[in-house]
Amino acid sequence: xxxxxxxxxxxxxxxxxxxxxxxxxxxxxxxxxxxxxxxxxxxxxxxxxxxxxxxxxxxxxxxxxxxxxxxxxxxxxxxxxxxxxxxxxxxxxxxxxxxxxxxxxxxxxxxxxxxxxxxxxxxxxxxxxxxxxxxxxxxxxxxxxxxxxxxxxxxxxxxxxxxxxxxxxxxxxxxxxxxxxxxxxxxxxxxxxxxxxxxxxxxxxxxxxxxxxxxxxxxxxxxxxxxxxxxxxxxxxxxxxxxxxxxxxxxxxxxxxxxxxxxxxxxxxxxxxxxxxxxxxxxxxxxxxxxxxxxxxxxxxxxxxxxxxxxxxxxxxxxxxxxxxxx
Amino acid sequence: xxxxxxxxxxxxxxxxxxxxxxxxxxxxxxxxxxxxxxxxxxxxxxxxxxxxxxxxxxxxxxxxxxxxxxxxxxxxxxxxxxxxxxxxxxxxxxxxxxxxxxxxxxxxxxxxxxxxxxxxxxxxxxxxxxxxxxxxxxxxxxxxxxxxxxxxxxxxxxxxxxxxxxxxxxxxxxxxxxxxxxxxxxxxxxxxxxxxxxxxxxxxxxxxxxxxxxxxxxxxxxxxxxxxxxxxxxxxxxxxxxxxxxxxxxxxxxxxxxxxxxxxxxxxxxxxxxxxxxxxxxxxxxxxxxxxxxxxxxxxxxxxxxxxxxxxxxxxxxxxxxxxxxxxxxxxxxxxxxxxxxxxxxxxxxxxxxxxxxxxxxxxxxxxxxxxxxxxxxxxxxxxxxxxxxxxxxxxxxxxxxxxxxxxxxxxxxxxxxxxxxxxxxxxxxxxxxxxxxxxxxxxxxxxxxxxxxxxxxxxxxxxxxxxxxxxxxxxxxxxxxxxxxxxxxxxxxxxxxxxxxx
Numbered sequence: 001x002x003x004x005x006x007x008x009x010x011x012x013x014x015x016x017x018x019x020x021x022x023x024x025x026x027x028x029x030x031x032x033x034x035x036x037x038x039x040x041x042x043x044x045x046x047x048x049x050x051x052x053x054x055x056x057x058x059x060x061x062x063x064x065x066x067x068x069x070x071x072x073x074x075x076x077x078x079x080x081x082x083x084x085x086x087x088x089x090x091x092x093x094x095x096x097x098x099x100x101x102x103x104x105x106x107x108x109x110x111x112x113x114x115x116x117x118x119x120x121x122x123x124x125x126x127x128x129x130x131x132x133x134x135x136x137x138x139x140x141x142x143x144x145x146x147x148x149x150x151x152x153x154x155x156x157x158x159x160x161x162x163x164x165x166x167x168x169x170x171x172x173x174x175x176x177x178x179x180x181x182x183x184x185x186x187x188x189x190x191x192x193x194x195x196x197x198x199x200x201x202x203x204x205x206x207x208x209x210x211x212x213x214x215x216x217x218x219x220x221x222x223x224x225x226x227x228x229x230x231x232x233x234x235x236x237x238x239x240x241x242x243x244x245x246x247x248x249x250x251x252x253x254x255x256x257x258x259x260x261x262x263x264x265x266x267x268x269x270x271x272x273x274x275x276x277x278x279x280x281x282x283x284x285x286x287x288x289x290x291x292x293x294x295x296x297x298x299x300x301x302x303x304x305x306x307x308x309x310x311x312x313x314x315x316x317x318x319x320x321x322x323x324x325x326x327x
Numbered sequence: 328x329x330x331x332x333x334x335x336x337x338x339x340x341x342x343x344x345x346x347x348x349x350x351x352x353x354x355x356x357x358x359x360x361x362x363x364x365x366x367x368x369x370x371x372x373x374x375x376x377x378x379x380x381x382x383x384x385x386x387x388x389x390x391x392x393x394x395x396x397x398x399x400x401x402x403x404x405x406x407x408x409x410x411x412x413x414x415x416x417x418x419x420x421x422x423x424x425x426x427x428x429x430x431x432x433x434x435x436x437x438x439x440x441x442x443x444x445x446x447x448x449x450x451x452x453x454x455x456x457x458x459x460x461x462x463x464x465x466x467x468x469x470x471x472x473x474x475x476x477x478x479x480x481x482x483x484x485x486x487x488x489x490x491x492x493x494x495x496x497x498x499x500x501x502x503x504x505x506x507x508x509x510x511x512x513x514x515x516x517x518x519x520x521x522x523x524x525x526x527x528x529x530x531x532x533x534x535x536x537x538x539x540x541x542x543x544x545x546x547x548x549x550x551x552x553x554x555x556x557x558x559x560x561x562x563x564x565x566x567x568x569x570x571x572x573x574x575x576x577x578x579x580x581x582x583x584x585x586x587x588x589x590x591x592x593x594x595x596x597x598x599x600x601x602x603x604x605x606x607x608x609x610x611x612x613x614x615x616x617x618x619x620x621x622x623x624x625x626x627x628x629x630x631x632x633x634x635x636x637x638x639x640x641x642x643x644x645x646x647x648x649x650x651x652x653x654x655x656x657x658x659x660x661x662x663x664x665x666x667x668x669x670x671x672x673x674x675x676x677x678x679x680x681x682x683x684x685x686x687x688x689x690x691x692x693x694x695x696x697x698x699x700x701x702x703x704x705x706x707x708x709x710x711x712x713x714x715x716x717x718x719x720x721x722x723x724x725x726x727x728x729x730x731x732x733x734x735x736x737x738x739x740x741x742x743x744x745x746x747x748x749x750x751x752x753x754x755x756x757x758x759x760x761x762x763x764x765x766x767x768x769x770x771x772x773x774x775x776x777x778x779x780x781x782x783x784x785x786x787x788x789x790x791x792x793x794x795x796x797x798x799x800x801x802x803x804x805x806x807x808x809x810x811x812x813x814x815x816x817x818x819x820x821x822x823x824x825x826x827x828x829x830x
Binding site for chain 2: 177181182183186187189190193194196197198199200201202203204260261
């Protein structure tokens, strides 16, 4: 029981921060804790949240993916074209996810087969994907995505629940189970924790890395699909800088940039906290310029808390060692 | 340095506890100028804590430390220590891509007009090396040096601040025999220059060879403090463990006979220029040791077998099947091999992960239930292993880095055993673990082969080889030069070491 609590330490502190923040913003402006506003916060967290889910896999494996923002735009352009051309929504979604997997797999191949540094490899594809998006759309936005598609990914059911939230929850559960309960998930942690040990233990590094980046990018695909549903337009210039927000959600959620640590629950909470902060600052009447500063500070503080917690855990570990000696 | 005192270092009744656990229970000893003191103790005996107190990393709870006759306490504490005690750690602190000189002066660069005075640094480095009789070119990058020379540079770096006392933490762990001799020569030179040395090690033989006096620490107390001349290995081991160990019955050896089935057969194996025509067989139930100096191809041979290197020529027949395709670790595991790598921290464990995750890393695919990991089976497997080979841990979720070295290595063994292998490939598995853990590892190996499986073992610790090997292959310049067989040849530390030195 105690160990379970220890493992959830980070998630609990993000949750606490979220609650404290909600109360503070609620005091400043009661509108913030209105049910409409709270739903809105969750709503706004779906895009970065979905991207963050995939980024969690990549970061836990010790990598980074800077190309997700561009891939987002490219997938958006393709799926809106397909949808406008009359393809049925479900087929569009599956195609979008498949394209995402392939784009991610390209990153994976560059990183594992060709041994490029993840940072450089995905910085390269970041530019390439963006370029392809411009080429395909000829720089023009793709307008009038059919309502049928838009309703499928972002319609409202059961009173006032957005489908995009259900999709986010569904993806979060799938990604969580994949990371925590399967062999693949354990390999992701092992590769991030010590790639060489994993290799010597019989883990197929190349194959698994391709899967990590491929599956990771499927989160971004879904985010792009949801965005098209929300806006009804696909654009090559979309999602500039989104990769940093996705990384921020993962970092706030407590994943270690060095790899080997992190989890889906943390990322989901991180994404919600990120969006709550943005909405809260707007509701409190803070100017846009200051919002950048505030979000940046939150990321830095979150990273620092991670360090402090790691130190405390070490101390605890030492304590356990001494106990072990006594046994 | 001040005037010469009777003692370079005096430790008086030092006590230290972490939380409620007493780690050092009134430790006292003295170190004379120019004395080499061997410091022994099982993992967890308090050696590193004591050293950290001497170097000022930890504060002691009570007691007194005098350096060169001066009591160190209060404010100047760190300054006095900084100037008179230097520590050489097990892991190298050198930056591989920088030159030897740059490494030596890192952090205390000599400057001229605000820029680094490279010429003067180089000259001083050269003088330093000359003074100690070391033949190293200070302008080459550290990564181009042999491990032995890197170790010397590491020590010279510690000597830069002209300490009275030099503490060395297992300096021979990664050295070959000739490099160890070089190091000892260097240590004697330091001794002549009046520098006192504390040598922390697990190797009794080294202690006897180079130390003037030996202190054994057990459970936070000094249990032995004697002149080396009065000592033999057994007395030291007994002092360390506190009881007579070595139950001879588990170490039962079997002389092999020709009727035993062959598990592994290697024919005409070549790898680049490192392995030249290697031929040998391993039978079921056999422990085959491989010895050779660094560069003899011992590690390369193991790597070829486990699919980490691809042989340029030759055949490997495993369990009556010739290995046709390119081998990978994953395939090697599938056909029934496991591998315990040389460097536990770097290649054996995932330090920040739990005992469970480390132990089961190779067999996740065997405990799946519709693609989901079966928690019941995984728990049972870990529990059984912890019990069988007596791994000391709080629970399965404890991070492995918080275990002692010996227990970490046991987890690595458990990971291999869980594969249910026919052949265990071990690369120096007893390096850096304490005497007790060594004994249990020997026991694990024996029990494993008693069940009919085989072990191929590279070791630089000849006493371990003597204890467990049925057969020993001597490797030199990439080929098997000699074979010692139990029951036919006399196998002991001396015969092994003679065979290795053989031209």
